[in-house]
Amino acid sequence: MLLCRVVGNAVATCAHPSLRGSSLKLCQREEADGSATSEPPFVAIDHFNAGLHQRVFVSTDGIAARGIVDDEHSPVRNFIQGILDD
């Protein structure tokens, strides 16, 4: 599980069929103090409608991700698992 902040979104018309209907959010990993890490943002699927600059937990569990998109042949890995309140 990665602590991230939503820093944008991405649009792709040409994608693996399992991504259809999923919104794609740009996530930036953060340090414990809330500062962004130096690595580039990555993309996670979002079924929680997380808002811009909200802090989220992102799972990297491919098995769970395949369950979420209901496709056992899906290559997705990162999905937003929850939105942090505080």
Place this chain on the structure above:
Amino acid sequence: MRIGQVIGKATMNRQDAAFRAARWLVVNPVEGVHCNSACDTPPPVSKLPSLIVYDQLGAGLHDIVGFVEGAEATAPFDQPTPVDAITVAIFDQIHHRPHEG
């Protein structure tokens, strides 16, 4: 999935039988500062290490793609296939608004 720019392709004369008719791309990860404009103008090649990525989507030169690395890259295949990175999406637009403070 990570964001990368297609900067080339790779062809192999001799390869594993599972890879017949496979397309391989050379993908360079896009840095955060170039994400916004990446789909309109090709970003400069970053210093981040480039990868060879299996492609089923038909991505072309300078396309901005999402790619997945690791065990999940083999999920789309029916037969066990030794693939470690695969393209998952070709991005039309990326909106990046870094959080400040």
